[in-house]
Amino acid sequence: MPETNDRALMSGREYIGVDKIDGALVFVTKTHPVGFRELIECIDKDGNTRLGIVLESSTNCVVAQIFEGTSGLNLPDTRIRFSGKPLTISISKDMLGRVFNGLGKPIDGGPAQRSDVELNVNGMAINPTAREYPRDFIQTGISVIDGMNTLIRGQKLPIFSGNGLPHNELAAQIARQAKIRGSETEFAVVFAAMGVKHDVAQFFVKSFEESGVLENVALFLSLADDPSIERLQTPRTALTLAEHLAFNEDMHVLVVMTDMTNYCESLREISTIRGEIPSRKGYPGYLYSDLAELYERSGMIKGYKGSITLLPILTMPNDDISHPIPDLSGYITEGQIVFERDMNGRGIYPPIAGLPSLSRLMKDGIGEGMTREDHPHLASQLFAAYSYVKDVRNLASVIGEEELTPLDHNYLDFGKEFEQKFVSQRHDEDRSIEQTLDIGWEVLRTLPVDELHRITDEEIEKFYGK
């Protein structure tokens, strides 16, 4: 029996030949005791090295997952070297302005990054007592977000979209326009692309270029034609840089991750090969915990200046919000921005109706001293009124518009105004919060005053009457 404290010595040892290859997994027997989640190097017959990690270790077999995929590997010639330590990457602030693959290797032709720190990409759980509750309002310049689903610094707020909907445009617009009013702090964008097409990556690069922020952006690309397994590391690598920038370099970091659906599919792939018992739709039972490990890395920390705001994008398969990917995401994130295909069809951008969308952190970031005193009640009234519009529209489609009561007609007018004036805006339109709220009051004026139950008499006096 080998002595465990010899492991460091044995870690350099190389094993020639593996016993089984299945998908992205390799199986090696008769090794020294290998640590769980240890980093491995896998060398193919041409001498090229690929990285992987140990998923399972036992006295007779080690199962490892190879990030760059297993294509071209054979059983007898593949060599495996165990590193004796977990996967870490070199991180420095210099990574801003550069492009990397999902494992943090530069792919922009430039030199390897300086290494200020070597960090384990899996990160560690933030102690809940160390967190600072996020409450700083971020103005995105987009009315339906600022007014009704306010983004807060340190929040994790995903965009639930569908194929062909303008989520990339919206994410890019948010990244361009987002600001904290009255503060000049260093900010950075970390962008992680998982399984998206080249032109999507190109779209974001161009958008960052045009707004002149590219030197503050780090891109991690694992595109549609890269090995799908690399996608599992991409968000972790990106978040590791984000943590460094936020908590060691005092920066405010916005992390955009797209498309989480592709990430989850890779996870399902690995799980299936390992023969794990699936839960819903073939996704592994630990999908929730796995996503939480990513999403929970956002936030603010007491006594630290920086922050991580997370904007994951996911496309809902079949526009189904109850599909496990949006469903489990919604259970972890602090609200969601939901796109509606029907609104998009009617030419409304951004196609966000409001009802299933929610920002859970907005309560502490809006109102007097933060946005404006009328904001909370105005938002609540807009939600209530628009929700009734939906009922009226349903009714009208059954009994005909003519049969509606005069009050219901008011609501139909309100619905139209709301969608066209309040929600709808140009891709480059950057509204201040005051403009947003004023438009809110403007559209509310289509309703009689005694319908406004959620607004106080003083507010009606001050804002509705204007």
Next chain:
Amino acid sequence: MNDRIIGQVKRINGPVIEVMGITDAEMFELVWVGKEHLIGELIKLEQDSAVVQVYEDTTGIAPYDPVYGAGMQLSVELGPGMVGTIYDGIQRPLEKIRDISGIFIKRGISVPSLDREKKWHFVPSAKEGDTVSSGMVLGTVQETENVLHKILVPPNEKGILISVVPEGDYTVEEVIAVLEKEDSQKKDLFLMHRWPIRKHRPTKGRLPLDIPLVTGQRVIDTLFPIAKGATVCIPGGFGTGKTMTQQAVAKWCDADLIIYIGCGERGNEITDVLTEFPKLIDPRSGRSLMERTILIANTSNMPVSAREASIYTGITMAEYFRDQGYHVAVMADSTSRWAEALRELSGRMEEMPAEEGFPAYLPTRIAEFYERAGSMETLNGERGSVSVIGAVSPPGGDFSEPVTQHTKRFIRCFWALDRNLANARHYPAISWLESYSEYLSGLEAWWAEKAGSEWLPDRTEIMELLHKEVRLQQVVKLVGPDALPDSQRFILEVCTLFKNAFLQQNAYDKIDTYSVVPKQAKMLHIIVTYWRRGSEMIKKGVTLVQLRKMKVYQDIIKMKFTISNDDLQALDKIEAYLERSMDQLEALHA
């Protein structure tokens, strides 16, 4: 720490570790794995091998690493110092962990659950020569202004006290009394003792559930009330308000102690409680709410296996305070994450799955957990209770899934959250059609005494209207509201009024956030009066518009925001105004 090696690692699969070469070990023994002494629990024994679930990240653990046994089951430390503290799922104090490991939780940290240095002022009430048995009070420690901590003879002990310390300041590890047992063995007693988390603490028996746990939430207290010692399930899809409801109950309910378990949920929600509770004032004691709260946080990114343990840690603490004669309310958010942790561990142990991958023993485990709630006669002959309010997060918001379904079998109150209500920002989104409370009949007497004899008929009447409304809405959907006679359209109007003015309750509004019992009863009565008199008027030819345009209508709609809990005469004024306005209308149509 212990150096007793009980075996060696054979296989590592996430948090589940197979151990070989077991010599002596017992089920549920606390163990440490590897050089870093990662905390784990032995959960399966078979000949010379065992399965251990590890409560920390197992990265780097390798075959042949040693496994050490603690010689005792995974337990919690019970004694002064728990109130106002935030623990992780296995009762490690998170503040202390932060002092040691900074903003991130590193592995292998060992910190005692209760402060070893701190001295507590102990006032003995038992004396030398007393014959005592488990559950009897040895003395007290004023732990916070709110909580008088009674120091009990631990379960399964009895004998004669051969010494008791005088009143004074003691740490939890100093001997405060010595017990001589029947077999003349001596046993030292301390301010603290340990109890295994998976075992319920003994009591004399169950008592009827006839005192309400008043929550200040109108839809709960008035429509679906609960008793002290109740078991409640709140199921709902994401964002429908499980956490908000539990936090509202934790803030305002009239329990003596709150144990809030964040089981696999968000870090920021814990931070929210941590920053908000100390600032909020308990309306009954006038002290900060944190002085009656214990937090257990095993957030979604913390190790899955500790999530499994966290709800047992919480309920064991609750039972301990119940044994002191207190009413404790436990919030578990979310029991689905706990069930999923069970599923994940079971999967890694390659057990046969039943429905949706959950192990076949899921229902047993759920039942065991909820059975630990109840109103009990303590060993000391007092009355104490543990109420459990468990959130369930059904995948896709679909209540037919196993965790909701099995939970439903073992609870007696169901607050179903409705996605459509939540989307329409009707909060709390508790559905008045799908929810139920089996505690109502036991509590009627209490309500009649505190809220008057009108309360029950008022409540029954409004429930009937809400059920009629559903059928009427179906008609409206087909043919529009104009097809209904005014008498029926008035039902729709009154239900809308009741929803807006009564059921909806804004947790963020200073006044609306909780309503005392008389406020709820009066508000209900005003709305029911509006209905009773209004429907009489309609028979006499008064129109809907006239009823709605009454000036008092606006007062009714806003009374929840405008009238505070200590200004209930204002509600009497509204009621009088309502009666007068109706009289006037009636006079016009006479």
